[in-house]
Amino acid sequence: MAVGIWQRLDQAGRNSVPFSTTVAAMLVGMMPLQLPDYSFVAPPLTLMAIYYWAIYRPDLLKPYMAFGIGVLQDLLGGSPLGMSALVYVLAYWLVLTQRRYFLGNSFWFLWLGFALVAVGAGAVQWVAYSLMTAHLVAPGNVVAQALLAIVLFPLPAWCFSKLHRSLLS
């Protein structure tokens, strides 16, 4: 009994932080805030969480988890099933291939990377949704959402890094 059960439980709890914060981000993103016009452009907190953890702890937030969270979000949010899952897996893939540029560089690189991911995610969603509904959706909301997400990214990123430093290092 070199490693006690409490220690192992503690470690398991800490290791589940990336997954659980991503799920929490998804649920918080669905809060009815009752701000005029907010919910159309609500920043994609889930995407931010997946982006952050895919860069810093891809060993704890596995690609299949990103997929699962995407499916959950689609089921819960009423969006076409598979759309968020597709976006999150693609975003994860992109991050993983470009990880060495984002990791270890300054925060500006992290921000720039997210800007790329947010724009890409918006584009993929827009194309997928337009194809699914056979209807060219007006891209205004998608653009506004991506811009707002880019502007607000430092705040959630700061929260994630606080959690990351205090629980996982």
Add this chain to the structure above:
Amino acid sequence: MRALLQRFSFLLMVLAAIGLMMMTRVDPVFIDAARARVTDAFAPILGFIARPAGAVASVLESGRQLTALYAENQRLREDNERLRQWQQTALRLEAENNSLRGLLAYKPDPAASYITARVIADPGGAFVRTLVVMAGQRDGVRRGQAAMAGQGVIGRVVQVGEWSSRILLVTDLNARIPVVLETTRQRAMLSGDNSDQPRLMYIPRGVEPTVGERVFTSGHGGLFPAGLPVGIVAATHDGETRVTPIVDLSRIEYVQLVDFGIPGGLAAEAAQPGAMQ
């Protein structure tokens, strides 16, 4: 080898996601049941985190109201005066209506019953306009029921779980509501397109809706009962007429699901193409 395996697994997941999108088309009933289950399972958590959000919203709201207290009071006094006169008129008309109905042996619509439910999630996003409310099958919610907030229609129930359900708002891309214009009694289709103001479609040439006139449900298609206010004609140009919903859809805390006892199941199923069934 490992990189290859990884690439393969990503490809597999991308294909799985696309497969899921296709499946929505192939077996919407199954997907719908899955949505209802998952929403049920998460409803308590969503309901829990919606409470502080509501508190924050109400603090912001009361701050805003404080600044306009005096003017608001003045307006309400005038409103009250005017409404009292209307009340008299309404009472007189009701009596007259009753006596005329008595003369005609008119068969009234079945009485409506209401289910009031709290909004627990507003999933948002750029593509869908839905709300999740904390009332489901066991509270008497049925698919196709009209959802109202305050004085107007906001949408209809599209998915019912055991204790939660989903409302498709009138602004959603897939929302279609048969309506009638107040002054001309012209029938039209109110069709959401994910913007704040749904469009009026299928208005014949020559009929020009006037800005400011009200739009009611027409009751055609058996989906909604007739005569519920939906919105106000906001603007019309190039033959395109936009309607502002009568209720501010971004600030709904409670909804009333209305059971009119109309057997509208089949018509309700037929009238909705698209992804969010």
